[in-house]
Amino acid sequence: MQITDYKYIYFLGIGGIGMSALARWFGVNGFEVAGYDRTQTPLTDTLHAEGISVHFEDSVDLIPAAFLQNPDQTLVVYTPAIPKNHSEYNYLKDNGFTLQKRSQVLGLIAGGMFTIGVAGTHGKTTTSSMTAHLLRHSGVNCAAFLGGITQNYGTNMLLNAPTAQLSQVPCVVEADEFDRSFLTLFPDIAIVTSTDADHLDIYGSHDSVLESFSAYVSQIKPNGRLFMKKGLTLANKTKAKVEEYSLNEGAYHTQNIRIENACFVFDLVHPQGVINDIILQVPGFHNVENAVAASAVGLALGLSGEQIRAAIETFGGVKRRFEYYLKTDQHVLIDDYAHHPAEVYAFLSSLKALYPNRQVTAIFQPHLYSRTRDFAVEFAESLSLADNVILLDIYPARELPIEGVSSDLIFDKITSDKIQCLKSSLIDVLKNRPLDVVATIGAGDIDSYIESIKKVLEGTSD
Template sequence: MTLDQFKYIYFLGIGGIGMSALARWFGVNGYTVAGYDKTPSALTQALEAEGMVIHFTEDVDQIPAPFRENPAQTLVIYTPAVPKTHAEYIYLTEQGFVLQKRSQVLGLLAGQMKTVAIAGTHGKTTTSSMVAHILRHAGVNCAAFLGGITNNYGTNFLLNEPSDDLKSVVCVVEADEFDRSFLTLFPQLAVVTSTDADHLDIYGAHDAVLESFSKFVSQITPGGVLFMKKGLSLAEHTKADVREYALEEGDYHSSNLRIKDASFVFDLVHKAGIIADVKLTVPGFHNVENAVAAGAVALELGVPAEAIRLALNNYRGVRRRFEYVLKTDKAVLIDDYAHHPAEVMAFLSSVKALYPDRELTAIFQPHLFSRTRDFADGFAESLSIADHVLLLDIYPARELPIEGVTSDLILRNVQSKTRKQCNKAELPGVVREMKPSLLVTIGAGDIDQMLPSLKSILEDQ
C-alpha cells in the first residue's frame, strides 16, 4: 500500500494528540481530511479551523458523502481506543474501506525519511520535543510527530520543508509502546528512556512489556544507533551501536548540576567534550536526563555543541509537563501529566528540590482503574513525598469500573502529614480552606480543567 492511491483521509478518533498530528500532515499535503471524535476539544477546534469536517455523534450519515462514495480513494485511520462495536467502524469495515491504525500510517510516513524514534514508558514526549526543537532551532530540515503540544511552537506537529530527497529529512517520532504501536517503526536512531511496567491492561505482565521493547530496538536499521538509559537490558537485542546515558553516568551525562533561580543548570558531558552551562527553564531532574538524551541525538546528527546549548536554553517545554500555571512570591501552581508512580516520584522530588522551604500540596487524579489496581502501592509511596495529598476519583478513560478499585486503594497507604479524598466539585472549597503556597496538580485525565479555578483561589488568598 502507498499513500499515493488515496485522496480522502478519514479519522476515527481525530481529536487524540497523535491522531491530530497525522491529520495536520495530510491536510497540509493536499489531502481532504474529515473525522469523528467522541467529544469536542481545543484540538478538534483547531483542526476545524484548518478546514477539516469533524462530527461528534456516532453516525454513519455524518461521514461526508465524497468519502462514503469513494472507498477505493479513502483511507480510514483509527485509534485502538475506538471499540470494534462502533457503528462507523462496522460500516467502514463492511463496505471494504482500507482501515489502518495510526501507528501503521505513521510507519509509512516515517519510512520515507531519516527516522529518530523516541520510546519509553515515560519521558518520551519531553525528549522527542527537545530533539525536534534542537533540530528546528539549528536549521535542520525536520518533521516531528509528538505526543504533546509544545510551548515553543503551539503544536504537536512540525512540518518539514519540501525536499526532492526525503531521506535527507529527519523525522522525529514519539514511539508509543501502547498497543505495541512502535513496532511499525524502523528507525535509524532510537532513544529508550525507560521500560517500566505500564499498560498492563494491554500487556498483562512486565515481561511482555520488556519483550516489546526488545523487538523495537531489534528494528533499528543496520548502522543505526540506540541511545539507552543506563541500566536497561536491551543491548543484546539490537545490532545497533549502543550508547548509554543517565543523569550522572554513562557515555552522556550531566555534571556540575545546580539549581539557580528556580532553574536547573548543568554541563552536558559527552565523549568528545562538554557542553557547559545548559539552563533548563523547564525544571526537574528527569528533564535534565531527558535533555542529555536529546543532546546526544543532536550531536550524532551533526548539530554543533553551541547550537544545542542555545536551543535547550530556550526550550519552553510541553503543555502539562512541569507546566507553571502561576508563579509569584506568594503562590506557585504547577501542572504535570504524570500518571505512573515513577513519573510522580520524579516530578514531586524535583518540586521539593526547587522549593525546599515550602510545604507541598499535591492533587492527584488516578488514570485508569487497571493502572490504579496494578500500581496502588507505588502511587502511595510516590505521593508521600508531598506534605499534603488530595486524591480525586479515578479517571476511567477507555475503561469500565473494576469492582473494589477506587482511589482509596492509594489513599490508605499515603504517609503524608494530611491526606484527603474528594471529588472535583468539592476540590475548590478544600483548596481554599487549606491556603497552600505550593500546589501541584498531577494526572493524565481531565484534572487540567480545574486549573483556572485553582489559579484564581491562589491569586485571591
C-alpha cells in the same frame, strides 16, 4: 505497502488531535485529503483553513468523488472510536478500499523519512518534543508527531517543508508502547527512556512489557543507533550501535548540575567533549536527563554544541509537564501529568529541590483502577515526598470499577500529612488549609480544576 502508493487520503475521525496531525502532514506533502468527523471543533476549522475538506454527517455521498472513483489510490485512515454501524466505514470496507489505523499510517509516514523514534514508559513526550525543538531551532527541515502540546509551537506536531528528498528529512515520532503501536516503526535512531512496569491491564506482566520493548529495538535499522538510559537491558536485542546516557553516568551525562533562578543549569558530557552551562527553563532532574537524551540525538545528526545549548535554553516545555500556572513569593501552582509512581517521584523530588524551604502540597488524582491496584505501595512512597497530600478519587478513564480497589489503597500507606476528598469537595477543602507550593498531579481531569485552585491561592475565589 508504501505511502507513495496513494494519492488520496480519507480520514474517518479526522478531528482528533492525532488524526488531524496526520491529515495536515498529508496535505502539506501534496496528497489530496478529506475526512469525516462527528462534530466541528477548532481542529477541524484549522484543517478547513488549510484546504482540507471536512464534513460532519455520516453520508457516503459527501465523500469526494475522486476518492470514491479511485479505490486503489485511496488510503482510508480510521480511529477505533468509529462505530461498526457507521455507513461510510462499512461502504469503504466493503468496496475494496485499504483501511488502516492511525498507528499503522504513522508507521508508513515514518518509513518514508529518516525516523527518530522516542520510546519509554515515561519521559517520551518531553524527550521527543525536546528532540524536535533542537532540530527545528537549529534550522533543520524536520517533521514531528508528538504526544503532547508543545509550548514553543502550540501543537503536537511539526510540519516539514515539502521536498523531493523526503527520505532524508528527520521525522521525530513519539513511539507509544500502550497498545504496542510502536511496533509499526523501524527507526534510524531510537531513544528508550525507561521500561518500567506499566499498562499491566494491557500487558499482564512486566516481562511482557520488556518483550515489547525488545521487539521495538530489534526493529532499529542495522546501521542505526540506540540511545538507551543506562541500566536498561536492551543492548543485546538490537543490531544498532548502542550508547548509554543518564543523569550521572554513561557516554552522555551531566556534571556540575545546579539550580539558579529556579532553572536547572548543567554541563553536558559527551564522547567528543563537554557543552558547558546549559540552562533548562523546564525544571526537574528528570527533564535534565531527558535533555541529555535529546542532545545525544542532536549531536549524532551533526548539531554543534552551541546549537544544542541555544535550543535547550529556549525549550518551553510541554503542556501538563511541570507547567507553571502561578509563581509568586506567596504561592506557586504547578500542574504535571505524572501518573506512574516513578513519574510522581521524579516530579516531587525536583519540586522539593526547587523549593527546599517551602511547604509542598500535592493534589493527586489516581488514573485507572488497575494502575492503582498494581502500584498502590509505590504511589504512597512517592507521594510521601510532599509535605501535604490531598488524595482524590480514581479517574477511571477506559476502565470499569474493580471490586475492592479505591484510592484508600494509596491513602492508608502515605506517611505525610494527608487528607482524602472527592473532586467535588476539593475547592472547599483548599479554602480551609494553609497553602504555599501547590501541585496538581495526574493524567485524568484534575487539570480542569486548575483555574479554580488558582483563584483560591490569589484570594479571588467565591
